[in-house]
Amino acid sequence: MGLPLAASAQQMSEDASIVVEKPWARASLGTSRPGGAYLTVRNEGSESISLIGLRTDISGMASIHETSTNSDGVSSMAPADDIMIPAGGMIALEPGGYHAMLMQLQSPLVEGETFSLTLLFSDGTELEITVPVLGIGARGPEG
Ligand SMILES: [Cu+2]
Numbered sequence: 049m050g051l052p053l054a055a056s057a058q059q060m061s062e063d064a065s066i067v068v069e070k071p072w073a074r075a076s077l078g079t080s081r082p083g084g085a086y087l088t089v090r091n092e093g094s095e096s097i098s099l100i101g102l103r104t105d106i107s108g109m110a111s112i113h114e115t116s117t118n119s120d121g122v123s124s125m126a127p128a129d130d131i132m133i134p135a136g137g138m139i140a141l142e143p144g145g146y147h148a149m150l151m152q153l154q155s156p157l158v159e160g161e162t163f164s165l166t167l168l169f170s171d172g173t174e175l176e177i178t179v180p181v182l183g184i185g186a187r188g189p190e191g
Pocket of ligand 1: 113114125126147148149
């Protein structure tokens with residue numbers, strides 16, 4: 049089984065200073081639970097930038113969350129502050145860490161489909177990317 053084409057493609061800002069790789073989301077159980085989306089962002093520019101927010105039509109309330117685990121091994125998540133990406137650096141949104149939390153889903157995330165997600169950056173860049181939806185048990189674009 050091949051991956052949706054977009055899963056392996058790079059998507060970048062017009063000036064190529066911001067590069068998004070390996071976006072994916074997990075299929076959702078209907079719309080009563082929030083969805084999660086994951087990706088990596090590379091800053092190829094010469095100045096640091098921050099990822100400050102998200103926007104997508106499929107969610108009435110999309111935000112960046114951070115999962116953390118306390119000393120008792122209990123995981124919880126909360127809205128993340130702006131995430132700074134140094135020049136030449138990268139950040140990963142991945143299960144167990146930062147993630148795009150898609151609350152108030154307007155439609156279910158269906159395996160094999162895609163949706164568009166706009167990443168908002170501190171320098172005013174708005175980068176719209178295409179996110180493929182993988183299976184409900186997926187852990188990442190490589191399976
Ligand atoms: Cu979350």
